[in-house]
Amino acid sequence: MKEIKKSVTMKDVARLAGVGVGTVSRVVNGFKVKESTFQKVQTAIAELDYKPDEYARGLKTNRSNNIAIILPTIWHPFFSEFAYYVEKNLSQKNYKLFICNVESDASTEIEYIEMLKNNKVDGIIGITYSDIDNYISSNLPFVSIDRHFSENVSYVTSDNYAGGQLAAEVLIEKGCQHFAFIGGKNIYKNETNFRKEGFYDVLEKEGKNFSKLVLPEPIEDLEGKIEMFILEHPKIDGIFAVNDFMAISVMKVMQKLGKFAPKDYQIIGFDGLKSAIDQDYYVSSIKQSTDLLAKSAVDSLLSLIDGHQPDSRIVLPVSFVDGGTTR
Amino acid sequence: MKEIKKSVTMKDVARLAGVGVGTVSRVVNGFKVKESTFQKVQTAIAELDYKPDEYARGLKTNRSNNIAIILPTIWHPFFSEFAYYVEKNLSQKNYKLFICNVESDASTEIEYIEMLKNNKVDGIIGITYSDIDNYISSNLPFVSIDRHFSENVSYVTSDNYAGGQLAAEVLIEKGCQHFAFIGGKNIYKNETNFRKEGFYDVLEKEGKNFSKLVLPEPIEDLEGKIEMFILEHPKIDGIFAVNDFMAISVMKVMQKLGKFAPKDYQIIGFDGLKSAIDQDYYVSSIKQSTDLLAKSAVDSLLSLIDGHQPDSRIVLPVSFVDGGTTR
């Protein structure tokens, strides 16, 4: 027989403390009451191990202290690092975090958003690469990462353009002669497209020659295409990949061709990924400060929730990290 | 001026459909009503775009359809893969998932658990390596991963012992002669300790000689200690590491000493990690079927929530995967 412990309510506390429920509510919510009453109520709360019911409170206040994060998949070091920092920031402010894996599927995204509306999440942080502009109601605070929606939606992003520039500068400084950009291209516009722009611009300004391989997503036979590209441009010795995983794919192909970084060529990715906090970088990379990204997203969202209108666009600096694939 | 859209309630629907709120509730919850009333109500719901308020419902029913997962950190491929599958299973059954990073800090864990109690999560899945037995109340359905708590808490785990055996068998079959186990040891007992037991037992039965390096956690100067161990046992050519990240550390040390896998030695990790679903294994490994682990945990938890008493211990099979560090 399972013992069902009836949960203790404010009324119980009020009765034990010999005060009204309003007073208990005041104590719980930190409003001013007479010191002696405060003590009585606290004692009763402790005695009964009273915990306020967040659902009753939410029903009344229309607030839940819940935030949702929508992302393609948590099983990816960039997203899990980001989610890690988001949760960390949020829990400090007493918010909880729902996680929603949408797998780059727009209909799943919409389902989630609809679902979240009923559940009174106070806001959403979205890393989403599909076309859901219409479903982001202005009623629900929403902060987007890396992607610009309509005018009203604020977003935070790394300085992708400067990152591309930095990649070019580093590669030049480290003595490369023949450059290449390798990346994919999503049908929906997002900020990561600026990475290559920055890269191209610096190289052009410096009068360097370079090749590019830009593959429309979804990419089939990625490694085959990279291999073909490399074989067509055998002199390449300085590669900038749109992200770290792309850099890894490139390195696999190069290895197959008997070339190793940083001996035979140098390569820089983007993101600055690590598998986990205490692991090494996968490759030399332009690192996004994920922690800052998360903090900014959280701050924006919370101020949106408080009814303020924060900066609608926040751009964060990036930096170069040596992951052993540059000299 | 921000337009505050007052949310539509059951009462609105009832009024428009010309029925009572009870009837609307019945329709929403799938109870039997007359076909014609059903239609009227559905029409009204669609017309008003009515969404039930989960908080009012939760207040009434004491259910939230929220589950929490407590883990050291989501920023780790094992945990993020696991959380990925947990969320996937859960969302199919209309549950949402809170994520709680506790950073191996027992007091944070306790705080989270206390917090979750107020929030009416329907249950918790915990991957936790600290001592929180006392805080798991029997009122709150709890399923533990890899760790056995008191009698009443059900847990699911991979067959760590069989995994250790398998590692030994594979290494023997692939021709290794001098074996070693390298791993850490947590002060709290958990199932991963069985990995080495299985490994030892097979080697002993086969009359093979082997060395062991078992470091109490937290480990300081891990690589230094590994290096010392390797230098003391230079003939080692078959290593079983307690997990994939440990294997990676070992490989770094070996590389420093000029030895490469699988040419100069072979190494097998445990977990079968990938950074992301479409990435390669880090190393040859004894793979846990994370998806099954997640599914079992979810099934157990949901049946616990439904008041059943599922198997209190579920042990799942493991398999060997070739990650290029064995021949």
Added chain:
DNA sequence: TTGAAAGCGCTAACAA
């Protein structure tokens, strides 16, 4: 099959 109404535990307005 249905409507009316009580009440879940809380907050906040009002009155004392």
Added chain:
DNA sequence: TTGTTAGCGCTTTCAA
């Protein structure tokens, strides 16, 4: 400073 009370939106019993 405090107690009392209405009511948030829903489910569920009871009576019709």
